Amino acid sequence: MGEVIKGSRVRGQRVRKTEIKPDLSVNIAGIEMKNPVMTASGTFGYGIEYAPYIDLNRLGAIVLKGLSARPRKGNPPPRICETPSGMLNAIGLENIGAEAFIKEKLPLLRKYDTKIILNIFGDSIPEYVEVAEILDKVDGITGLEINISCPNVQKGGMVFGTDPVTASEVLTAVRNATSLPLIAKLSPNVTDITTFAKIAEDSGCNAVSLINTLLGMAVDIRTRRPMLANITGGLSGPAIKPVALRMVWQASKAVKIPVIGIGGIMTADDAIEFLLVGARAVQIGTANFVNPTATVDIIEGIEKYLTKNNLSDINQIIGRVVI
Amino acid sequence: MGEVIKGSRVRGQRVRKTEIKPDLSVNIAGIEMKNPVMTASGTFGYGIEYAPYIDLNRLGAIVLKGLSARPRKGNPPPRICETPSGMLNAIGLENIGAEAFIKEKLPLLRKYDTKIILNIFGDSIPEYVEVAEILDKVDGITGLEINISCPNVQKGGMVFGTDPVTASEVLTAVRNATSLPLIAKLSPNVTDITTFAKIAEDSGCNAVSLINTLLGMAVDIRTRRPMLANITGGLSGPAIKPVALRMVWQASKAVKIPVIGIGGIMTADDAIEFLLVGARAVQIGTANFVNPTATVDIIEGIEKYLTKNNLSDINQIIGRVVI
């Protein structure tokens, strides 16, 4: 991000301040991004949905809705409900499948000058491997993010990402199935997040992203039924930010691979908190629903924060929390 | 709670409806309570602080600030900060110690017609045992609640309540040290809450209460320092309600001993959600700060809900979520 002379021709004023635009670029898992702001899987559709609201070229990277090898219908409605400063979702990983994605959606995305990262999942290790293989070496795909917050159907529905052994198995298997940069997306529903960050590192993943949603529930006291047809769902939004920030801080100290911070980021201030505790990039999820221009607003806000603090490079704040 | 003839003398009106007041009484861990509404430890001081705001006699039970064998100074300030729909605290378990409590505070509480339950903790198993022994058989104390969300100093600071082995050890040791009804207060910062609920049951505890706070963090981006001097703190308030409700639901299905629901309960509606998923009582924490009459408002609200739904007994809603 070179130097930009600002204000020099603005309305022919006498103010001729030379302002150096801070360098926001980061390299995560071998992926060069213009800035550390990515979208979070499942909250940005297949990307195109947001094109009427923001210039997709401005994003550091776009992470798309989780893909499986075959299309998935997802859970019956109601699938979402609001909670204090948060929301629960049990979409059930509805998606059109990796093949359809490549045919129908990817061509629309290729024209944008941003990195496309695909979030993948499966019900079993072979399924994870299958989707990774389908997407490997497809033009326009820069990296994969593995969602391990999925139930392992072969092992009685236990979630991959909450058991060290299965987590290690699925990450290693996917690692061997693709040469793309690999991000392990961790589940927060664990006693010790650092265990799983280390497992990701040891399995050869190039980065970890966290957090996925916290498992939650809500009940409609009028009908006495759960608010979600699926009974439980994933909690996201500002409510979870303190938990996410704590886990990102812990994970950043535990591993050398880059950590991507996710969870309740609504504003640039929130994003900066994550960068300060060690995240090298952030993902914006639920905020997109509330404010479709959230990502771009956050990029601009981070830039302003750096400028205001006379910092020229985003790396000057990453991990710089004062303890 | 017998029948109450309501409205019969109100302003000498012709409305002479006979209304049966629903029975709100519950028995938890052998403790007979007028209603299922208790206070949550650490949010109700030593009880007396709220006497100017509510009639303490109306409460099902009062759970007081965590006590240790000896006084504790607690953490340096800042100790709290607000987060979206929640707050972080790192009080550091400041308390006057069990002996001083018995001498200075308990006499003031004895005159109230409500159950007094003491929340206890220690830095090591012997300390837990010590405080339990000090409080055992003291007149006016109805039960103990063991806070196991404390670091075990003898084992490198690992939290008792997040390790099955230490959790079992400390609960068993306290169980053997007192004949009082015993409630195990569980930490939510674990992969599987049912494991710990079962450990409590197997250790001879008479009930479990959950959840304690979620571990969280916040950073002041102006100073780049953590908002709390202790760096991390416990997240409470409405933000955590969905997580708490899910865990209470899971625990209720896993054990036979009563489950006490805690976490973000602000209104009667919130309390009813917890009762529906299986809690036999609830504790009100952060809500007391926001609204000092929260507990009494909630008791009245539950009563209204029962009346409105033509239910005569609180047990008719406990565990009755429609799945």
Place this chain on the structure above:
Amino acid sequence: MKAEILSHLNLTGPYYKLKLYSPHIYKNAMPGQFAMLRVGETSDPLLRRPFSIHKKNPDKTIEILYKIVGKGTRLLSTLVKGKDMDIIGPLGNGFVIDKKIKNHILIAGGIGIAPLLFLAHELSRDKRSRITLFLGARHKEDILCIQNFKRLKARINISTEDGSLGKQGLISELFEVSLADLNEQKIAVYSCGPNNMLREIHRLAAAKGLPCQVSLEARMGCGIGACLGCVVEGKEGYEKVCTDGPVFDAGEVEWGRL
């Protein structure tokens, strides 16, 4: 998008009318489309709330007619004239108007009247349109917009559950009775209201072979097709209420699953 609040009136009881200056929505909105409103500035409530476009005015304003039902609408009702509303729209697919049909039956339950006034205005641009309104609600206080429909020369049928205005009973019953005398073939039915009502209207219209469009509600996360939170079961799998609807051909909906 920002849109200045030009007026904000409490009609009766829990009903409010909000007038916003929005050249963009004025220019683009079609009947049946909706907008997502941010009802507060903090993170509780968090999500935007969907509201139908109720009316467009030549001064580039739009109107929203809403009812207070919970936290979000209560907060919305406190916003005062002069402030900017944070709004996204128009969104979704509106009612399809078949130019060949001149007889239009609009059926609303309660606040379901909101999108139908805009539709009636649009239909009445064709001077040969004949509009019949069936409007049902619980009490007479819940019967809104009658004057507006009168001005459009609509034939108006009203029912209330307690009989406080019009016929006592459900509006679907009134509609059923009127269908009995119906000989005309070129009729379209448009409906908005509670699911149970819509199911019944669909059944009655289908039995007579009348085309019927319904505007559905669902909890919405994004309103723009990104979250997959708002689906309803359709004949060919899940349909997103926000981008595949909110107006659906009644025949496409799996009514048994609603």
Place this chain on the structure above:
Amino acid sequence: MKAEILSHLNLTGPYYKLKLYSPHIYKNAMPGQFAMLRVGETSDPLLRRPFSIHKKNPDKTIEILYKIVGKGTRLLSTLVKGKDMDIIGPLGNGFVIDKKIKNHILIAGGIGIAPLLFLAHELSRDKRSRITLFLGARHKEDILCIQNFKRLKARINISTEDGSLGKQGLISELFEVSLADLNEQKIAVYSCGPNNMLREIHRLAAAKGLPCQVSLEARMGCGIGACLGCVVEGKEGYEKVCTDGPVFDAGEVEWGRL
């Protein structure tokens, strides 16, 4: 407790004055005490916010003078006349007035003026009181309440950091200069403002042997001594700002830890 908002004025810039009808607080409040206000109805912001009692009026109203600094105060500023404010108070320990002392020096930094006006009113009930005000702030727009103090016949010293009003510099510097000429012994100092200022005022007053009371701020959970969230380090361990303070004898505070 509910208290009707009788008026709510934007003074200058971020400063607002709120007038509430509260016979209870009117009757019981002492200078230096505070109240906890609920600034919104939803759970964000969650906690109440503490504000000093700024003024009491014979019509049983009280006034709060505040500055918008964040989310809570911004939301507070949107509450309109006629609504009920949810308020708890009066809380805490106020300033101790030693009847034997007739010379009173009040020192405020910025919005720290809020509790000092109430104190000045109380002090001036003794006709022999002489009140001297030192008021410092960043710019002249941050200098509030001068007219009120004039009416109480206070001697007024003003400083601003940018020199836009009064002497340029910090108010503690102005106070220090005035102390140099001071011979009188029976003087009490009362101060409210940023911690750095209070520390300096304490140092200067202590050097002269003057009794000095300071009103401290802290993030508060409950305001009533139940959460232990608001402590500051005192000479004998932690003190709760809400119930041991907010007014402390400056000598009791561990200034090094603040």
